[in-house]
Amino acid sequence: APPPNLTKDYYQKTCPDFNKIVRETVTPKQGQQPTTAAGTLRLFFHDCFMEGCDASVLIATNSFNKAERDDDLNESLPGDAFDIVTRIKTALELSCPGVVSCADILAQATRDLVTMVGGPFYEVKLGRKDGFESKAHKVKGNLPLANQSVPDMLSIFKKNGFTLKELVALSGGHTIGFSHCKEFSNRIFPKVDPELNAKFAGVLKDLCKNFETNKTMAAFLDPVTPGxxxxxxxxxxxxxxxxxxxxxxxxxxxxTRPFVELYANNQTAFFEDFARAMEKLGRVGVKGEKDGEVRRRCDHFNKLNV
Ligand code: HEM
Ligand SMILES: [Ca+2]
Ligand SMILES: [Ca+2]
Structure with a gap:
C-alpha cells in the first residue's frame, strides 16, 4: 500500500485533546522516572528501524509468536518506556476510544520527552497505523550494534533512507541515557582501550567489575550531562x-569526524539537524488504513494471528 499522508491535525476532530493528554501524561512520569525520556527515544528508534514506525516493538510475545521486544537486541529496552505508552493509551481510550494508534502515541511521546529534557522541538505529523507483524528473528541485521564499523552502521541507516550526516546527528541521542556494561566491556577488559580517557576508564572498570554476575550495572552514555x-x-x-x-x-x-566537529562546536546546528532527522525517522515505513489498524491495546494485535 502507498504510504499515508501524515498530517499535524490528524486527530483534531476525532480526539481534540490528543496533544494535551500526551503532554499531561508524560510530564509527571518523566518527573518521577527521569530515565523515561532516554528509554522512550531508544524505543521509538528501534520501532521505526524494524518494519517502520508501526508499534511493532510494543507487541508482547505469546505462545504462537516471539515478538521483536524479546530479541536480545531489545531486551535492554526499559520498562518505563513501554509503561509511558500504556499510560497514554489508557488515558486516550477514556477520552476518544479506538481512535489513536500506538505508533502515533510513541512518536508524539518521544517528541514531548526530548523537548522536556532540553532537546529541540519539532513537529510530529500523525496518522500512522499499527502494524500486523512483530518477529524477534527479524531484528538481527536491522539495528546497529556497538561494535560495528561506520560503513556497517551506515548500511543499516541507508536502508531506512538516512545519510551519513544524519547517522551522526541521530547518534546525538546518546546525549541522554544509559548503557549496560556488556555493551562496552571489551573497551575496558582485559585491557583498557588507550583511546578511552584514562580517568573515565578507571571509573568504568570499577563500575563494571562484576558485570557478568550483576547484569544491571549501567553507565551514562554522556558522563558529563547525562540527563x-x-x-x-x-x-x-x-x-x-x-x-x-x-x-x-x-x-x-x-x-564522520567533520560532522562530530560541527555539532561539538555548534549546538544550534546539532538541534536543527537532529530535529529534521527525527521528523524523517517518524516517516519511515509508516502504514495506512490498508496495512494497519488502531490497536485496542498497544501490546496486542486486535486479531489473534494463529
Ligand atoms: C548509530 C548506531 C547506534 C548504536 C550502535 C546504538 C547502540 C546503543 C546501545 C548499545 C545502547 C545501550 C543499551 C543498553 O545497554 O541498555 C544504546 C542506548 C541508547 N540509544 Fe543508541 N545506538 C545507536 C543509535 C541510536 C539512535 C539513532 C538513537 C535515537 C535517536 C539512539 C538512542 C539511544 C538512547 C536514548 C539510549 C539510552 C537508552 C536508555 O537509557 O534506556 N541510539 N544505544
Ligand atoms: Ca516497527
Ligand atoms: Ca547530555
Whole structure:
C-alpha cells in the first residue's frame, strides 16, 4: 500500500485533546522516572528501524509468536518506556476510544520527552497505523550494534533512507541515557582501550567489575550531562569520553569526524539537524488504513494471528 499522508491535525476532530493528554501524561512520569525520556527515544528508534514506525516493538510475545521486544537486541529496552505508552493509551481510550494508534502515541511521546529534557522541538505529523507483524528473528541485521564499523552502521541507516550526516546527528541521542556494561566491556577488559580517557576508564572498570554476575550495572552514555539533551555528547567524543565503540568511532573515522566537529562546536546546528532527522525517522515505513489498524491495546494485535 502507498504510504499515508501524515498530517499535524490528524486527530483534531476525532480526539481534540490528543496533544494535551500526551503532554499531561508524560510530564509527571518523566518527573518521577527521569530515565523515561532516554528509554522512550531508544524505543521509538528501534520501532521505526524494524518494519517502520508501526508499534511493532510494543507487541508482547505469546505462545504462537516471539515478538521483536524479546530479541536480545531489545531486551535492554526499559520498562518505563513501554509503561509511558500504556499510560497514554489508557488515558486516550477514556477520552476518544479506538481512535489513536500506538505508533502515533510513541512518536508524539518521544517528541514531548526530548523537548522536556532540553532537546529541540519539532513537529510530529500523525496518522500512522499499527502494524500486523512483530518477529524477534527479524531484528538481527536491522539495528546497529556497538561494535560495528561506520560503513556497517551506515548500511543499516541507508536502508531506512538516512545519510551519513544524519547517522551522526541521530547518534546525538546518546546525549541522554544509559548503557549496560556488556555493551562496552571489551573497551575496558582485559585491557583498557588507550583511546578511552584514562580517568573515565578507571571509573568504568570499577563500575563494571562484576558485570557478568550483576547484569544491571549501567553507565551514562554522556558522563558529563547525562540527563540533559545538549551537544555535550559530541564534545565528549573529542576527549575520549565516548562510551560505546560506536560512539568513539564517529570521531575516529575521517568520514564522520567533520560532522562530530560541527555539532561539538555548534549546538544550534546539532538541534536543527537532529530535529529534521527525527521528523524523517517518524516517516519511515509508516502504514495506512490498508496495512494497519488502531490497536485496542498497544501490546496486542486486535486479531489473534494463529
Ligand atoms: C548509530 C548506531 C547506534 C548504536 C550502535 C546504538 C547502540 C546503543 C546501545 C548499545 C545502547 C545501550 C543499551 C543498553 O545497554 O541498555 C544504546 C542506548 C541508547 N540509544 Fe543508541 N545506538 C545507536 C543509535 C541510536 C539512535 C539513532 C538513537 C535515537 C535517536 C539512539 C538512542 C539511544 C538512547 C536514548 C539510549 C539510552 C537508552 C536508555 O537509557 O534506556 N541510539 N544505544
Ligand atoms: Ca516497527
Ligand atoms: Ca547530555
Amino acid at each position: 540533559k539533551f545538549d551537544n555535550m555528547y559530541f564534545k565528549n567524543l573529542k576527549r575520549g569520553l565516548g562510551l560505546l565503540a560506536s560512539d568513539h568511532i564517529l570521531f575516529k573515522d575521517p568520514s
